Amino acid sequence: MPKGQRILITGATGGLGRALVAMLREASDCVIGAHGAGQSYEAGDGLIPIRRSFEGDADCRAVVDEFAQRAGGIDALVVLSGSILYTGHWKDIGEAEWRREQAVNLDQPFFLARAAMERMTAQGGGGRILLTGTESAIHGGSPTSFPYAVAKRGTECMVQGLAREGAPHSILVNGLRFGFIESGFHQRWHNRSQAQMEERAALVPLKRGGHVDEAAALMIWLLSGWSSFMTGQMIPLTGGDWL
DSSP: OTTTTEEEEEEETTTHHHHHHHHHHHHHOOOEEEEEEOOOOBBBEEEEEEOOOOSSHHHHHHHHHHHHHHHHHHEEEEEOOOOOOOOOGGOOHHHHHHHHHHHIIIHHHHHHHHHHHHHHHTSSSEEEEEEEEGGGGTOOOOTTTTHHHHHHHHHHHHHHHHHHHGGGTOOOOOOOOESSSSSSHHHHOOOOOHHHHHHHHHHHHHHSSSSSHHHHHHHHHHHGGGGGTTSSEEEESSSTTOO
């Protein structure tokens, strides 16, 4: 990891976010902006808590601006924020609920990424943007996560388009297409029981869910100099799911 890299992480209080923050603090000398609800972070030792909420474009830009001002710039953005707010069958979803799913899982990542790219371009030193997808999106999603999957399929287009725009400025944009990761996401948004989690893990060829540290390690590699010839890619982390 580049010394002093300034990294803003949205969704930093979820399972993936906590693992990434912990691994970054242990393994590198960087400045971390941790944004999220739930478990809070205290300032110090290179960590800047960002407690500002966001909904639309102006809010997302304000989150990026606050971190950049406090950190003296921004070198990387990792968007882990997202949710499944509607858990019924897609046949029954209302217009407002549909639009809310797209706002949280597609619109907000775009607004965050655009604001970060503008900052990075003005700085002139390049940068990294990581977005998150889901492997189920390229298989049509499930009846109860279809709106989420549609948004995440849109994220794949976003990664490619932003990567093309960022390349002349050495801004690399990539995404992670997660499979079944045991991050607490399924329990939080789908209220999955332990038995249901075990049943789902049994469908994975490796017969387990992914560990959050495995996901965090991949993200750190994408933030490091070792991935400097990679952009516009969606990298699967699935344990062989859907083979």
